[in-house]
Amino acid sequence: PAVPVFVDGVYMARNSTTLTDLLDIAAVEVLRGPQGTLFGRNSVAGAVLVRHAKPDASEFDVKGAVEIGNYGTLNIEGIVNVPLVTDKVAARLAVKSTNNDGFYENLTDGSKYGGTDRLTILPSLAFTPSDNLEIILRGEFVRERDDSWANTPYS
Numbered sequence: 001p002a003v004p005v006f007v008d009g010v011y012m013a014r015n016s017t018t019l020t021d022l023l024d025i026a027a028v029e030v031l032r033g034p035q036g037t038l039f040g041r042n043s044v045a046g047a048v049l050v051r052h053a054k055p056d057a058s059e060f061d062v063k064g065a066v067e068i069g070n071y072g073t074l075n076i077e078g079i080v081n082v083p084l085v086t087d088k089v090a091a092r093l094a095v096k097s098t099n100n101d102g103f104y105e106n107l108t109d110g111s112k113y114g115g116t117d118r119l120t121i122l123p124s125l126a127f128t129p130s131d132n133l134e135i136i137l138r139g140e141f142v143r144e145r146d147d148s149w150a151n152t153p154y155s
Helices: none
Strands: 005-007 010-012 025-032 046-052 061-069 073-085 089-100 116-130 133-138 141-144
Touching: none
Parallel strands: 005 046
Antiparallel strands: 005 010, 025 046, 061 073, 073 089, 089 116, 116 133, 116 141
16 A cells, blocks of 8 residues: 555554554554655555554553444443553553444345454553663454445446
């Protein structure tokens, strides 16, 4: 792509890898224009930088959200930040379940099509052994059981 996407400094080589749930995001930067000096020769039209939130070793925090909507939409999100050693070690866990029945109807049997059933888990662990060093270990688990998008014939 002419505009590459970087998630926590890691280049996402395919657009499909960037279409996951945006969960526990601290910042999104959109850089316009050629960015070849900083991000390589393939960033001719700009770059998108996505940064996840870091574990905080100073404060315990819990956040959650529930979204209910049309077409059987039920999205549940939770984030837990736990300081393990004050100002030195912290763990953070973000989980999101994204579900809907689909927006298309099969006219033959009346069933829904194009639904989403996705689970995203983002664990992270931060070590701060000194003022000049911070080590963050981050993982990502995504289970997708989505339907394919329905094709619409045009004449």
